[in-house]
Amino acid sequence: MTIAGLVVHALPRDHGKVRETLAELPGVEVHNVTEDGRLVVTVEDVDGTDPGAVVLDIHKIAGVLSAALVFHHFEDDDADAPPPAPQIKEFDS
Numbered sequence: 001m002t003i004a005g006l007v008v009h010a011l012p013r014d015h016g017k018v019r020e021t022l023a024e025l026p027g028v029e030v031h032n033v034t035e036d037g038r039l040v041v042t043v044e045d046v047d048g049t050d051p052g053a054v055v056l057d058i059h060k061i062a063g064v065l066s067a068a069l070v071f072h073h074f075e076d077d078d079a080d081a082p083p084p085a086p087q088i089k090e091f092d093s
Contacts, residue, residue, distance in 0.1 A: 002051045004043045005071030006058070012037040014063030021061050025054055037065075 010018040015037040022028050022039065027046040033039050041058070043051045058067045 001073075001075045002045045003071075003073045004051050004055060004069060006041045006043065006055065006067050007070055008039040008041050008058060008067045009065045010037040010039060010061075011063045011065060015039065018061055018063045022058065025057060027051065027054060028058075041067075 008018070008022070012035065015033055018037075019030050019033055019039060022030050022041060025043075026049045027044040029042050029044075031040040031042065043054050043058075045051050055067060055069065058064060
């Protein structure tokens with residue numbers, strides 16, 4: 001699982017339209033919007049989507065000035081599996 005947190009800066013006059021467009025993208029959730037056009041957004045990998053590609057698509061939305069990655073978390077899908085045994089290296093004395 002991958003989760004990316006972004007601050008998207010949009011033109012203030014376009015932030016409503018940008019919010020609607022973001023909400024249509026797979027794995028995207030808009031958490032907050034300010035009057036000056038900043039949006040707090042998360043992107044998750046859902047339905048086989050690549051969050052990196054979604055972030056690049058966000059840059060292409062009309063009215064978006066910038067999208068800054070402020071948080072990134074990655075977990076293997078096997079996160080519930082026990083960790084591998086530590087490897088012990090023997091040294092000659």
